[in-house]
Amino acid sequence: MTHRNVSRIAVFASGSGSNAENIVNYFRQEDSRAEVALIVCNRAEAGVIARAERLGVECVVIPRPEWAEADTVIQLLADRGIDYIVLAGFLLMVPPALTARYAGRMLNIHPSLLPRYGGKGMYGRKVHEAVVAAGETVTGITIHRVTERYDEGAPVFQATVEVSPADTPETVEAKIHALEKQHFPRVIAETFLGKQ
Numbered sequence: 278m279t280h281r282n283v284s285r286i287a288v289f290a291s292g293s294g295s296n297a298e299n300i301v302n303y304f305r306q307e308d309s310r311a312e313v314a315l316i317v318c319n320r321a322e323a324g325v326i327a328r329a330e331r332l333g334v335e336c337v338v339i340p341r342p343e344w345a346e347a348d349t350v351i352q353l354l355a356d357r358g359i360d361y362i363v364l365a366g367f368l369l370m371v372p373p374a375l376t377a378r379y380a381g382r383m384l385n386i387h388p389s390l391l392p393r394y395g396g397k398g399m400y401g402r403k404v405h406e407a408v409v410a411a412g413e414t415v416t417g418i419t420i421h422r423v424t425e426r427y428d429e430g431a432p433v434f435q436a437t438v439e440v441s442p443a444d445t446p447e448t449v450e451a452k453i454h455a456l457e458k459q460h461f462p463r464v465i466a467e468t469f470l471g472k473q
């Protein structure tokens with residue numbers, strides 16, 4: 278029996294997958310204690326699929342109707358020996374059976390300083406539009422544990438960035454993506470595996 282000492286992470290994504298790519302590369306270049314063994318997507322047209330192919334990471338598309346129950350995704354994760362789940366721009370509710378099975382082993386990133394600008398319907402560009410429209414002078418990212426309800430899990434990390442009157446939702450989004458790239462992979466490693 279060979280003893281796997283490399284933890285296996287699945288990244289769930291619905292969009293372009295820039296966070297998924299950052300996380301794959303981080304564990305290939307900075308921290309060999311884990312690897313992204315699987316990317317799971319709910320949309321056949323998502324950009325993350327092409328990224329996964331280019332990165333040589335298995336990507337499985339589970340269509341939206343199959344997310345109502347957790348059976349399909351739980352079976353896939355068991356088959357691939359997945360230890361941890363990271364939601365990176367994943368836009369579906371995670372089935373309660375999955376959050377229960379991976380309690381303490383699942384993280385999500387949200388592109389605002391929760392609890393502000395969180396909850397149903399607040400994702401991606403919509404968050405930055407609301408932040409700019411409200412005239413906020415600071416925004417940021419929140420990395421948090423995942424529970425059955427949107428964005429209500431315990432935060433494990435937040436980072437902030439200034440918002441100036443000249444900022445637009447697009448420029449705020451670029452600042453947020455830079456924060457995500459800088460912090461998300463390391464926070465995943467430290468939360469699941471401890472500091473290096």
Ligand code: GRF
Nearest residue numbers: 292293294295296366387388
């Ligand atoms: C990121 O802004 C993330 O904070 C939010 O959705 C976006 C995902 O972007 N949850 P990508 O698909 O990782 O490029």
